[in-house]
Amino acid sequence: MAAANQSLDANRKLVGKLKESRFSFIHTSTEKTEYDLPKASPEALKRIQNKLERENKSRKQKRLLLIGVLAILLVFVFNIFSFVLIKFTY
Structure with missing residues (x-):
């Protein structure tokens, strides 16, 4: 049983190290990313809505x-x- 406890302790220590050194494109920070987006006028x-409607209509026509x-x-x-x-069966 002592060997199992030692193994569990060693695994717990490794998990912490793996989380720190792991390379990922996903950022796990709790900070909110600030974006400087331009304000959109009505x-x-x-215009964007009309453009999307036209594109969807043409895409639907092509699909049909x-x-x-x-x-x-x-x-x-x-x-x-x-x-x-029918020709070859007779």
Whole structure:
């Protein structure tokens, strides 16, 4: 049992050292980071909102067009495949 206690003590000491020497991109400090952000005017926010709406609309149209083309292509391929199967089964 003494060996287990010694091992636990050694591990506790190592954990503290690992936390200090560990390299991480995540900062664990409790300090709040201060940012110097510019104040946005209502007009600028409205412009950004309109721009995002236009981009989302065009992205949605492209997605629907792609899905439509793929659906038509899929139906076409299945029709050809079924025709070939029917032709060779008789």
